[in-house]
Amino acid sequence: MKLFMITGVSSGLGEQIANKLIQRKEKIVAIGRKFTKSQLDVSQISPELIHLLNCDLANDNDLNSLLDKFTGDYxxxxxEIVFINNAGVIGPIKKVGQYDDADSIKNNINVNxxxxxxxxxxxxRIAPITKKIKIINISSGAATKxxxxxxxxxxxxxxxxxxxxVLEKERDNIEILNIDPGVMDTKMQQSIRNSNFNxxxxxxxxxxxxxxxxxxxxxxxxDEIVKRIIK
Ligand SMILES: NC(=O)c1ccc[n+]([C@@H]2O[C@H](COP(=O)([O-])OP(=O)(O)OC[C@H]3O[C@@H](n4cnc5c(N)ncnc54)[C@H](OP(=O)(O)O)[C@@H]3O)[C@@H](O)[C@H]2O)c1
Known part of the structure; x- marks a missing residue:
């Protein structure tokens, strides 16, 4: 049996990946600061299928208490454990020299x-070495351009x-898949359009x-991503 761990399921791509996994009755641990009504409902009705862990990924205290709950019992x-690093933020969108506060810079670096x-x-650290681990990193063309x-x-x-x-070089039982999903109609694109030419x-x-x-x-x-990682 596989366990899917995924961050950022409240909207956009993460919400849709979680929906597909729920439809397939896969076992999921979802991490984020918000969840949709249907995710909350499913976690009540079928707690053995989806476990929701509240965490603002930009907040150190939240992250520390999440680590305390993140135990080998899962x-x-x-x-096989499939960890999907999906949560992400684009902003602040500014040229270097235009950033005016450290907190907004830290927010981006913390989440991404x-x-x-x-x-x-x-x-x-905690997964037994006998388990296969697959890490799906939702990346972007912007990682290399x-x-x-x-x-x-x-x-x-x-x-x-x-x-x-580096991790992939260090461990034989870990496979890394970087996926650039392309330009999608999500809240992230809205933030991009809300920026300005300067x-x-x-x-x-x-x-x-x-x-x-x-x-x-x-x-x-x-749908494409889930088909790719399920096989
Ligand atoms: N959209 C595109 O065109 C595009 C292109 C290439 C790559 N990507 C990548 O695709 C992934 C998903 O983005 P999306 O397009 O689906 O955007 P999205 O709709 O804005 O989704 C971003 C997700 O990340 C979560 N998140 C942001 N800050 C968080 C925080 N502090 N703590 C916990 N969760 C947080 C959001 O939760 P909240 O609701 O709590 O904010 C949301 O669930 C990202 O990694 C992005 O870089 C997107």
Missing amino acids: FNDVN YFAPLILINQLV AVEGWSLYCSSKAAIMMFLS EFPLIDQFQKYKDDDQLKDAVTVA
Whole structure:
């Protein structure tokens, strides 16, 4: 049996991946600061299938109390653990020199890099060596391509990808899959369109993706990802 652990299931891609896994009756541990009504309902009706762990991934106290709850008990009766690092933030969208407070910078780095690093370290620390571990990192073209205005997003996405490359070299029982989902119609794209030309010179191009209906549907992307990781 597989155990799926996934971050950020309240909206967008994470919500849709969680929906697909719930439909398939897979065993899930979902981590986030908000959950949808249907996730809350399923966790009440079938607690053996979905366990919801409340955590603001940008908050150190939340992260520490999550680590206390994140124990080896989850892995009983499981031979493979699939950890999906999905939660992510794009902002603040600004050029270097325009950032005006450290907290908003830390928020981005914490969600995109620090929290997944801490959670994956804990997973590797407590999961018995006999279990297969697959880490699905929802990445982005921005992890390898510099985009003006996205210095935090590009660098934090690049950092977690490199962290995982090192981990993959260190352990034979761990497989890493970086997936760039492409440009999807989610809240993240809304934040991009809500920025301005001074901070993000490509804003018109991203507005056009929306106007011309070129954004991918998160439901379709989630379907492809789940099919890929289930086999
Ligand atoms: N949309 C795109 O075009 C695109 C392109 C390439 C890659 N991606 C990647 O796809 C992944 C999913 O993004 P999305 O497009 O589905 O955007 P989204 O709808 O904004 O979803 C982001 C998820 O991350 C969670 N999250 C953000 N900050 C959090 C925090 N402090 N603590 C806990 N959870 C937090 C959000 O929860 P809250 O509701 O609590 O904020 C939400 O569930 C991200 O890793 C993103 O980098 C997206």
